[in-house]
Amino acid sequence: MKIICSKSNLVKGVSIVSKAVPSKTTMPILECILVDASMDVIKLTANDMELGIETRIDGDIVERGIIALNAKIFSEIVRKLPDSEVTIETTADNQTLITCEKAKFNIAAQSGEDFSYLPIIEKDDYITVSEFTLKEVIRQTIFSIADNDTNKMMTGELFEIEDNVLKVVSLDGHRISIRKIELKESYAPKKVIVPGKTLQEISKIIGGEAEADVDISFTKNHIVFEFDRTVVVSRLIEGEYFKIDQMLSSDYETKVRINKRELLNCIDRATLLIKEGDKKPIIIDIREGSMELKIKSQIGSMDEEIFIVKEGKDLLIGFNPKFLIDALRVIDDEEVDLYFMNAKAPCFIKDENQSYIYLILPVNFNAVA
Amino acid sequence: MKIICSKSNLVKGVSIVSKAVPSKTTMPILECILVDASMDVIKLTANDMELGIETRIDGDIVERGIIALNAKIFSEIVRKLPDSEVTIETTADNQTLITCEKAKFNIAAQSGEDFSYLPIIEKDDYITVSEFTLKEVIRQTIFSIADNDTNKMMTGELFEIEDNVLKVVSLDGHRISIRKIELKESYAPKKVIVPGKTLQEISKIIGGEAEADVDISFTKNHIVFEFDRTVVVSRLIEGEYFKIDQMLSSDYETKVRINKRELLNCIDRATLLIKEGDKKPIIIDIREGSMELKIKSQIGSMDEEIFIVKEGKDLLIGFNPKFLIDALRVIDDEEVDLYFMNAKAPCFIKDENQSYIYLILPVNFNAVA
Incomplete structure (x- = not known):
């Protein structure tokens, strides 16, 4: 094999596929990037x-x-080459010569034949969303x-399509996150159920x-993502996802509208006083016109x-501050609505059309405090 | 004690003095910042x-x-407060109340009396340089x-003043760095001999x-640095510094002028092939008009x-690539001059007026390769 391409194309490509190289494996071939020409x-x-x-x-x-090159070494070399044309050339014994201007690297490689190709997927059934x-x-x-x-299922996210709506759900036993988007x-x-790791890398x-x-x-x-010049194929998690509809309710006894940034900053400050692993709740005292947050x-x-x-009613309720912070951080709205039933029922943060x-489940602060 | 100051002033001050808070200590009072009003x-x-x-x-x-506050907690609180006026107020039992807008923090403090003050230094003998x-x-x-x-002495740097020249020297047994600056x-x-840690923090x-x-x-x-609103006092390292003059020589058999960036990038690339702790030298083959760098x-x-x-003469010589990289990284000149005697004598990188x-000592590459 002998190919010539620009350093920048190579860097971009290597950095994309490197996301699927396992950090630990007992099979050396999996640590490789296959260069297939x-x-x-x-x-x-x-x-x-x-x-x-x-x-x-x-x-x-x-x-x-074709040739399989150790991903770590290959990507480090490529990244440090001068910004010019790169030649990759294999010799008979799987030695590979990488040349760029006057720099010449000679590294050991593995036969491309040993590499496990991606499964071939017939693409007949697909939806389209923007990046x-x-x-x-x-x-x-x-x-x-x-x-x-x-619980394997909790490490993934539900992707549910119904008519023109894509619903994405994740949960970990203490909280549920739901996003709905309209498809064209x-x-x-x-x-x-899509593995969380796949989504993080995507x-x-x-x-x-x-x-x-x-x-x-x-x-x-499998689920397959195709965009630009890239195809990502991931196994799905088997099984039936949790029935979340029965956990959702639109009843409430107390509704609070609050400035998101103020609430987030306040909880963020409060967590200074908690060491990692320390399960101190933040206590929220909801009254007419103001809410007091306390931590000890x-x-x-x-x-x-x-x-x-x-x-609605006044309420005294406790939460793991991290769970509130996580949700508030990803909401883009300036004001948010919080819905409560009582001190033992979950709190809902949602927008009007439930996009x-x-x-978030509360914690029993009397027992903890 | 009760003081009021802006969050930004407080953040700046706390961040400066925090550099002198030890990361590990058995004396809790040393983990504190003294607020002295x-x-x-x-x-x-x-x-x-x-x-x-x-x-x-x-x-x-x-x-x-006065009051002594735990540096870590105090600086975290201060940093996360709203951007406004901050009140710090002590109560009788060394509890300290930090208030900013509607946020109120109550933390335990220590008596300021237990704090060890900086030594009082008569400032009669001083030099001035720019930051x-x-x-x-x-x-x-x-x-x-x-x-x-x-070797305690090697963890510090020599500061030597003679007439209007400040000479700063550091060495670690494999290399020596010397910088000279003209004073006004x-x-x-x-x-x-100034401790390296002091210089790093300064x-x-x-x-x-x-x-x-x-x-x-x-x-x-002691050595004392005074600038802006800050005073830094550091112990000196006792003893007589190494006699370096006898190690310096201006004789050479080979002189090489080279583009600094090219040389640095090339050595940087070469080190990809060396794992940490692996003592592979980079071999430099100096000939007429070009120099070949090799690593294996x-x-x-x-x-x-x-x-x-x-x-001068052709030369084949080996170096620890890290030592070359370290020196080349801090030189601002576009072209550098390298002076060699033979494959066993040190290489000098210096500018014309020796500022x-x-x-850098070479390594015996025949033995290693």
Whole structure:
């Protein structure tokens, strides 16, 4: 194999596919990026068997062939080359010569034949969203997946399509995040669970432009994202997702409208007094016209008052401050509405047309305090 | 004590003195910042017994007093307060109330009486340099102090004043860095060893402006830096510094003039192939008109050619690439001159009037390769 392409194209491609290189593996071939110039295009591929990414880069194929290069070494070399044309050339014994201006690197490689290709997916069933929308939806839900594997389903997000609505849901046992977006067209109903890791990596790769489209297609076991010159294929998580509809309710006894930034800053300040792992709740005392937030730990105590517009009953309720912070951080609205039933029922933060719903369980502060 | 000052003044002051708060200590009082409003000014002080920093901040003293607040908690609280007036008020039992707008923090404090004040220094003997110069001189020498304590003297830098020249020297057994700057006036000769940590912290605190002055004064055991509203007092390292003059020589058999950026980038690329702790040298082959750099490790090999202007003999010599990189990174000249004697003698990188001299010992590459 011998190919020539610009350093910048190479850097971009390598950085995209590197997201699918596992940080730890017992199979050295999985630590590689496959450079495939066996056909008329140059393709880079990485695949950790759960998540696979393939991207095309511009360049000249002088001699067809494929080679698998250690991702870490390859990407470090490529990044530090002068900003010029790069030649990648293999020799008979899988040695690979990377040349750029007067710099010559010679590294050991592995046969491309050993590499496990991405599964071939028939793309007949797909929906289209903009890069911007997909990136936003992931950002606004990904924080509430569970970060350990005790319940596999909680490490993923539900992608549910019904007519022209895509609903994305994540939950971790203490809170639920729901985002709904309107699609341009209507589609047949579909319900899949996408691994959180896939969504995190996708959101790093896509540019986030409102004009650029991502095609999302589905098979029985896989979800495929196609955008620009890149294809991302991920396994789905098997099983039936949690029935969340029965946990949602639109009844409330207390409704609070509050400036989001003020509330967020106040809770953020309060958490200074809590050491990591310390389960101190923030206590919220809702009264007519104002809300008092209080926290107390070994380090000291803090309280602060914020103006609110209140409907309904007064309420004293406690929360894990982190859960409130996580939700408030991703909401773009200047003012938010909080709905409460009582001190033991979940709090809902949602907008009028329910494009987002954040459900957060309270904590029993009498027991903790 | 009760004082009122702006959040921004407080943040600035706390961030300056925090540099002298030890990260680990068995004495809780050393983890504190002393807020001293016992006289007509508000002073913040931290002191780890080696290095002490004191800074004045603007504000109103409503009631005189002093109090010692845990540096970490105090600085975190101050940083997260709203951008407004902050009131710090102590109560009888050393509880301290920090109020800003509607936020109220109540934290435990320690009596200011237990705090060890900075030594009082008579300032009669001092030199003046600009913040910019001091910052540059530190940056250009600090990298070659030794990072372990086996030889205490190597963890500091020599500050030597003779007439109107300040010479700053650091060395670690493999290399020596020397910077000379001209002072505006002549001073009596002086020779002290300043702890590297002091210089690192100073360089973070000073602004780096060419118009702002730093007064540096000396006592038998201390060096004092005064600038803006801040005083930094540091213990000196005792002993007589290494005699470096006998290690310097202006003879050479080979002189190379080379583009600094090209050389630096090339060595930087070459180090990709070396894992941390791996002692592979970079081999430099100096010939007429060009210099070839070669490196070889388990990962692979790299070679690259750079144009040079050469005087004298051809030479094949090996170096620890890190030492070359460290020196080249801090030199601001576009072209540098390298002077060699033979493959076993040190290489000198210096400018014509010797405002900087970097001496680097070669490695015996035959043995290593």
